[in-house]
Each structure stands twice: as structure tokens, then as C-alpha cells.
Amino acid sequence: MNIKQLMKHNETYILLIILIFSAALTMINPVFLTLENMFDLLRSSSGTAILAIGVFLVLLSGGIDVSCTAIAIAGQYISVNVLIATGIDSIALAFLISILIGVSLGAINAVFISIFKLPTLITTLGTSSLYHGLLLEVVGTKAVNAGDLPESIKAFGKIEILTLTRADGSSYGLSIFFLILVILLLLTWFILKFTMVGRGVYAIGGNAEAAKRTGYNSHKIQFFIYCYAGFLAGVMGVMHISMIRYGNPNYLVGTELSVIAAVVLGGARISGGTGTLTGTMLGVILITILEKNLILMGLSSYWQQFFIGVVIILGVSITYAQNKFQARRNLSIGGA
Amino acid sequence: MSEVFLEAKHISKSFVGVKALDDVDLTIGRGEIHCLIGENGSGKSTLIKIIGGVHKADSGTITVEGKQLSGSQAIESIRSGVQIIYQDLSLFPNLTVAENISVNQMLESNQQTVQWKEVRETARKALEEIGEAHISLDERVENLSMAKKQIIAISRALTQNAKLIIMDEATSAITKEEVDHLFSIIQNLKKKGIATLFVSHKLSEVFEISENITIIRDGKKVGVYPTSELDHDRLVYIMTGRKLEAEPYVYDTKMKQKSPLLEVKSFSKELQYQDISFSLQPGEILGITGLIGSGRTEIVQSIFGLNPADSGTMYMNGEEVKISNPRDAIRHGIALLPEDRLNQGLFDAQSIGDNIVITILKNFLKKIGLLDTTKQKRSANDWIERLKIKTPDGNLPVNSLSGGNQQRVVLAKWLAINPKVFILDGPTIGIDIGSKHTIHDIIRDLAREGMGIIMISDEIQEVLDNCNRILLMSKGRIIKEIDDARTTTSEELYEIVTGAASAGVEA
Ligand SMILES: Nc1ncnc2c1ncn2[C@@H]1O[C@H](COP(=O)(O)OP(=O)(O)OP(=O)(O)O)[C@@H](O)[C@H]1O
Ligand SMILES: [Mg+2]
Numbered sequence A: 001m002n003i004k005q006l007m008k009h010n011e012t013y014i015l016l017i018i019l020i021f022s023a024a025l026t027m028i029n030p031v032f033l034t035l036e037n038m039f040d041l042l043r044s045s046s047g048t049a050i051l052a053i054g055v056f057l058v059l060l061s062g063g064i065d066v067s068c069t070a071i072a073i074a075g076q077y078i079s080v081n082v083l084i085a086t087g088i089d090s091i092a093l094a095f096l097i098s099i100l101i102g103v104s105l106g107a108i109n110a111v112f113i114s115i116f117k118l119p120t121l122i123t124t125l126g127t128s129s130l131y132h133g134l135l136l137e138v139v140g141t142k143a144v145n146a147g148d149l150p151e152s153i154k155a156f157g158k159i160e161i162l163t164l165t166r167a168d169g170s171s172y173g174l175s176i177f178f179l180i181l182v183i184l185l186l187l188t189w190f191i192l193k194f195t196m197v198g199r200g201v202y203a204i205g206g207n208a209e210a211a212k213r214t215g216y217n218s219h220k221i222q223f224f225i226y227c228y229a230g231f232l233a234g235v236m237g238v239m240h241i242s243m244i245r246y247g248n249p250n251y252l253v254g255t256e257l258s259v260i261a262a263v264v265l266g267g268a269r270i271s272g273g274t275g276t277l278t279g280t281m282l283g284v285i286l287i288t289i290l291e292k293n294l295i296l297m298g299l300s301s302y303w304q305q306f307f308i309g310v311v312i313i314l315g316v317s318i319t320y321a322q323n324k325f326q327a328r329r330n331l332s333i334g335g336a
Numbered sequence B: 001m002s003e004v005f006l007e008a009k010h011i012s013k014s015f016v017g018v019k020a021l022d023d024v025d026l027t028i029g030r031g032e033i034h035c036l037i038g039e040n041g042s043g044k045s046t047l048i049k050i051i052g053g054v055h056k057a058d059s060g061t062i063t064v065e066g067k068q069l070s071g072s073q074a075i076e077s078i079r080s081g082v083q084i085i086y087q088d089l090s091l092f093p094n095l096t097v098a099e100n101i102s103v104n105q106m107l108e109s110n111q112q113t114v115q116w117k118e119v120r121e122t123a124r125k126a127l128e129e130i131g132e133a134h135i136s137l138d139e140r141v142e143n144l145s146m147a148k149k150q151i152i153a154i155s156r157a158l159t160q161n162a163k164l165i166i167m168d169e170a171t172s173a174i175t176k177e178e179v180d181h182l183f184s185i186i187q188n189l190k191k192k193g194i195a196t197l198f199v200s201h202k203l204s205e206v207f208e209i210s211e212n213i214t215i216i217r218d219g220k221k222v223g224v225y226p227t228s229e230l231d232h233d234r235l236v237y238i239m240t241g242r243k244l245e246a247e248p249y250v251y252d253t254k255m256k257q258k259s260p261l262l263e264v265k266s267f268s269k270e271l272q273y274q275d276i277s278f279s280l281q282p283g284e285i286l287g288i289t290g291l292i293g294s295g296r297t298e299i300v301q302s303i304f305g306l307n308p309a310d311s312g313t314m315y316m317n318g319e320e321v322k323i324s325n326p327r328d329a330i331r332h333g334i335a336l337l338p339e340d341r342l343n344q345g346l347f348d349a350q351s352i353g354d355n356i357v358i359t360i361l362k363n364f365l366k367k368i369g370l371l372d373t374t375k376q377k378r379s380a381n382d383w384i385e386r387l388k389i390k391t392p393d394g395n396l397p398v399n400s401l402s403g404g405n406q407q408r409v410v411l412a413k414w415l416a417i418n419p420k421v422f423i424l425d426g427p428t429i430g431i432d433i434g435s436k437h438t439i440h441d442i443i444r445d446l447a448r449e450g451m452g453i454i455m456i457s458d459e460i461q462e463v464l465d466n467c468n469r470i471l472l473m474s475k476g477r478i479i480k481e482i483d484d485a486r487t488t489t490s491e492e493l494y495e496i497v498t499g500a501a502s503a504g505v506e507a
Helices: A003-008 A010-028 A035-060 A068-086 A091-115 A120-139 A151-158 A176-194 A196-206 A208-214 A218-244 A256-265 A277-296 A301-332 B044-051 B074-079 B097-108 B116-129 B146-158 B176-191 B203-209 B232-240 B296-303 B326-331 B352-364 B373-386 B403-415 B433-448 B460-466 B490-502
Strands: A160-165 A171-175 B004-015 B018-029 B033-037 B059-064 B082-085 B164-168 B195-199 B212-217 B220-226 B262-269 B273-280 B285-289 B311-316 B334-337 B421-425 B452-456 B469-474 B477-482
Touching: A010 A277, A035 A068, A035 A171, A035 A176, A035 A196, A035 A218, A035 A256, A035 A277, A068 A091, A068 A120, A068 A218, A068 A256, A091 A120, A091 A151, A091 A218, A151 A218, A160 A176, A171 A176, A176 A196, A176 A218, A176 A277, A196 A208, A196 A218, A196 B097, A208 A218, A208 B074, A208 B097, A256 A277, A256 A301, A277 A301, B004 B044, B018 B033, B018 B044, B018 B195, B033 B044, B033 B203, B044 B082, B044 B164, B044 B195, B074 B082, B074 B097, B082 B146, B097 B116, B097 B146, B116 B146, B146 B164, B146 B176, B176 B195, B176 B203, B195 B203, B203 B232, B212 B232, B220 B232, B232 B433, B262 B296, B273 B296, B273 B477, B285 B296, B285 B433, B285 B460, B296 B334, B296 B421, B296 B452, B326 B334, B334 B403, B352 B373, B352 B403, B373 B403, B403 B433, B433 B452, B433 B460, B452 B460, B460 B490, B469 B490, B477 B490
Parallel strands: B018 B220, B033 B195, B033 B212, B082 B164, B164 B195, B285 B452, B285 B469, B334 B421, B421 B452
Antiparallel strands: A160 A171, B004 B018, B004 B059, B212 B220, B262 B273, B262 B311, B469 B477
């Protein structure tokens, strides 16, 4: 690939921005560019990245999903409470329950979207509030302290797939979260690229009516998308609690905008049909760096919110402008 | 007729406020080449969508090889051997040429995974078969011209071992050469027992290819005739209930100004066209014709600022003007009706009326800055009437219109700005023969009122009937200028154009 081709890709630009930003941060604070900090960054952004994969899929199909965080917290909170109530201290069970909840709630989204043909934004806004409300009302609002948290969950968050030793003998390492993310990324990439359901996601995002006419089963594809997004949210829910070792049913909800911002920043078109997983991951990295370091730089979390807004608007405008520019170029060679 | 392949019986279908089909029958024999003819909005596409399982008929049955379709699933009709090229092409703009062509094959074989090698191979073969192997398999379809998009849609239908291929105006944007090639493919398919249902408003094509013609008018079947029993005039009469005759356009030389309305001097653009000079007087209808790649579309895009020329100057009323984008052009009173307008320039979900007046909204502003909606409605309704746009209500969304009627909305939108120079690139693509006359009459009226018109068309007859002066282009150059269209014939022009194209003149 030569430079000219590279410059056509959205990813190149985000990567450049990340590099410039990182260089600046390293100059202010040399600790930024250490392996330890990188590992830490990967660990803390894996959750957002996994949610972003789901949102990316939904965006690709021409929809939008704001319920992913509500699903994640529902999966997390219910599974942890089941573990505590039954006394079964098993991380596998936690994942299983959380994933089942995620898939079921995703399926409910799909029913509204695919069968009742409701707009995706309205649906997920509605179900998000519905899921969260039910969770607080039925399961409760009590926070789960580290002391009450099942051991297996706490232990899981500490697993490292690569451990390095510092000069003083203490150690740091690469979290298992990164491995989970990589596996989910590979799985999603494979589905999108090599299965008919995956191609169907692109197809309904590009031209839903044509997808129907060529014989894609739109219902099936939409159920897949929302159930898969629910599955990812379920995985993320358990990861999240094992990372922060504290459970609060009011966590996560409200951060979906950052996830969407990351995906949009990664070049996925809001109107559906285009975008890449690579772009999405770069978007997540950029958003995470922004969020973490704005606080380090002494800006309040309100400013952080403000910047997320700016990023979404900028991201959408840039993709929009690019498309327009390209459309114009194509027009001028229209006869060719 | 030989063995029956497909039979549609007593099909009726209503949309809100419109009875699109009323008890229509259609029978297609194995290997038969059948045409379906009717004016814009007569129900052709609706019938095709019902056959394809896209719409469900209110009543009636579709039987394929004796088996009745349930009528609500596209894949069922595809599996029974019916391939459809829809009027809007139904391509995926975000996907590559290869995937767009192979998608039917992928879906029909019911495989769960994608073999990319196979996908490319299928696409490559399909393009080769249709003689367009040069189209890049990896290009995204949204980056292709209208003509290429049609080629892709046709190729896609050919990848399947279909037994019936339905083409809903699949030839509206492609050139004569490509149509000829397509027809030889259709004849070959026929030998293999594959039938074709062909829809086109170009009656010459219909006569060339079909064996039988089903004519519908206002959603009702008028009759089915062997093509050999019809001639052009009779077909038009049955279809429209009117007799249509074309008279050449005569330019009133009294309208001539000292300096022309528009003058183009030595326009050149690398790889597109060379040394183009011509002028246009008020009241003139100047025709430009030539094969694809002749540079005709590129040159008018340059005049309109979409595709700025490398060198050359342009004058309006004797004064030099610089136009580097469409806004400049519109400010100088130049409008362009683009060639590719199937998907262009309409706000799908908005009303027909709003779409028409959107470019001239400022004309309806009252002093306090509010829109005078009564005036706006009246103006929209005027255009709906003038262009005979077929709709029960101008407030309906524009995507409820038939293909040809959507085109009229685009035309109305540009006419509404009342330009000084109006460039029409294929003004009657996809418009039925009766309405063509209406539109031609409107164009002539505009010219008589002093507008300068440039008309580009594939159909030499259309140029000949409506233009007083004609430029013939080939390979980026003007090869001949005909000052008085009345002095020539379409055969003569066709010979010049094709002759020049085959004689390797370098652009
Ligand atoms: N989705 C829809 N909603 C409402 N009305 C519709 C819809 N689709 C078609 N119609 C109406 O049905 C009638 C038949 O339309 P159809 O598209 O079948 O015409 P057509 O013969 O294909 O015309 P054309 O030559 O312009 O393509 C028209 O009056 C059209 O406005
Ligand atoms: Mg039609």
C-alpha cells in the first residue's frame, strides 16, 4: 500500500492523531510511554472496546444502540447476586448467567426492531431505561463491596497472561482482559468477513430494501446483531466488576455515549454500511487516552463530557465531509 | 405458445389512494422474450415486485412451472428460477463489484460461509460474459456511473441459472452498443430455454427484441399481442390511446443576439475532451450526441462547474465568466439536469410538492420571514399538473411515485428555478413515450420564451426531432456540427458517430 492509498483510509488519520497526542503526553509526562502504562491502558479500555464491537455491528447495519451499557450492568449485577445468593463461587457461572441475560435482552431489542419495525434509537432508548429500571426495582440497589464479592471474580481480574518484573522486584503484567478482547475481535472479524450472516449485516446497512429483495433474511440478521451485541455486553459486565472489584447497579449506564463516540470516531458511518473493526479499536484507544488524560491534566469530568460531545460531532462531520468530497470526485469522473 | 413457464392471474394491488393493478394477467412461455409495456405509473414495476415476492398481491395468483408461489418471500421466487433486475437496481453501494454480482449465487446456494475466491471468480466470469471485463472487481459500487451500475445489476442476474430474467428498465442508461450486446446475450439465453421479461420505454428496443408484448394502461391489461402484428404507431396508440407525431423544432432566427447567450472556447481536459468550442443563442435547442466515452457528459459537467476544464474560456452574453463549482453556475443562470438521477437529488421521505419547490423556497418568503405555504402549494401543484406527475396527492412522499414519475419531479425541480441556460443530460431517460412528447413540448416552449437549451441524448432520433442544431462527438472531440437538423436523417448521424468511433481517432 502506498501513501496515497493510506491517506484514503480513515484509520490513518486516527492513528496519526493518536500518535501526535501520545507524543505530546509523553513530553509532559514520560511515564505515559512506558510498557506498564500501556498494559494498564489496555486493561482499562478492554471493556469499552468490547461494547464498542457490539455498537459497531449495530451501526454497520444502519441502526444505533444505546442500551449496551444497561444490558452490561444487568448481566453483571444479576450474575454477581446469583453467585452470592447461591454461594457457588464460579467465574464460569458468572459469565454464563451474564451472557444469557445479555443475549435475552438483546433478543428483546431485536423483537421490537425487526418484527415491530420500530426505529433503533427509540427502541434502545426505551429498553435501556426499561432494563435498568427493572433491575433497580426487582433486584435491588444495594452496592456489592469488595468484601462480599465472590473470590473467583476478584481473582479473575488479577490474572495476567504476561508478567514482567520491575527493577525493584515487584511485577506488573498484561491482563487477561486483553486476551478476551483479542479473541472476541477475531471472532467478530471472522463472522463479518466469512459468514453470510456477517455479509448480511453489511448488506442491510448498505441497502435494506435490496437485502430483502436479493433474499437475505433480514429478521435473522437483525436478531443475530442484537443478540450478539447483548452477548458482548454480558461478557463485558463480568469483566468490569472483576476489574473494579465493586458492584453498583448504577455504574456503566450513562457511558454509552463514549462507546458510540469511539465507534463513530473510528469511521463507521452513522447511516450504516461502512466502517472497520480496526477503526473502531483505534477510536476506542483515542477516546480512552482522551478520557484518562483530561482528568490527569486537571480538567473536571464535566469537561470530559463536553469533549466527548465535541468528538462525536467532529467525527460525524469529518466522515460526512469526506463522503461528500468523494461523491464530488466521482461525479466528475462520472462518465468514465 | 410453447410450454408455459410463469403465469400471473387476476393480480390486483392497491396502495393508499391508488389502484396500481386491477385484475392483470401475464403469461410467459419457456424461453420466450416477452415485453411489458405501459406508461409511467401504469403498474409495471408493481407487477414485477409481486412476481418477485417483494409486494404481496391483494388478490390473484402467481404460478411458476405449475407451482403456486406463496407470494411473500423474495427467496422463494428466486429459488423457483426468477431473477429480477429492479428499476432501482437494488445494489449495495457500500460493497464491492465482486460481492454485488455474486450475492445472489451466495444466497441461493444457501451456504453459511463465504468463499471469497469463488465470489471473485463468479463475478469475473459474469463480467467477462457480458463483455465488461475491464470493470474492477474491488471497486465499490457507489463509485460507479449509472451505466456501470446497470451493467453490474445485469451481470448479477446472469450469474444464476435462472429460467426467467426480468429486466425493469435495465437499459435506460446504457448505450446502444451495450444494449446490442445485451440483446445478443438474451438471444443466447433463449436458445438455452431461458425466458426474458423486458420492460423499456425505448420502443425501438422493444420491437427489436420481443416476441410478444403485454400492454397495460392505468393498472389494467389492455391486451397481449405478437410483436409481428404491431408497428410503432399502433403500439403507441394502444398504449396511450392517442396518436403522437413529432415535428422538427424550428429556430426563430429573430431571437439571435449579437453576442451569444453562452459561448465555450477551446475547452480541453486531459483524458476527457479536447478543444471544444461552440455557442448557444437564446431560443436554440442544441443537441449533443455521441457514444459513451465521447466526452459529452464530461463537457456539460465542466460548463456546470462539476468537472472544471483544464483550459479554455467561457462567455455569457459576451462577457467572460469563471465557473468553478455548481453554485457559480446557478448564479449565472445555468442549470444541469444530470444523467444519473435515479438516486440523485430527491429527498425520498419528503412530499412530492416539497421536493419540487425546494430550490426556490426563497420565492415564497413573506416579509416577516415566514413561508407562504399556500403559494408554495400552488406552485408545486402547477408543476405536478404541467408535467402530468401521476399522484393522487402532492403531499404523498416522493418514493410512492413510479420510477418515471420520480424523474419528472427532478425535472420540475430544475425547471422551477427558471434558468437562462438549461442543460439536459438525457431528459427523457425512463419516461414513457406519451410523456416524452409532453416533456419535449415543455422544452420547446421554454426555448421559445428565450431559454437556451442544450440537450444530450443517446437517442439520435430524439435529438433530431427536437434540436435545431446538433454537435456530434466522438472520443472527446466535436467531429461534426449540423447547423440545420432538418437537413439530415438519423441513419446518417448514426453512421457518422459509429464510423468515427471505430476508426481509431485518438482523443
Ligand atoms: N410504495 C408505494 N406506495 C404508494 N403508491 C405506490 C407505491 N408503489 C407504487 N405506487 C403507485 O402505483 C402505481 C404504479 O406504479 P409502478 O411503479 O408500478 O409504475 P410503472 O409502470 O413501473 O411506471 P414507470 O414506467 O414510471 O416505472 C403508481 O401510481 C404509483 O404511484
Ligand atoms: Mg417502473
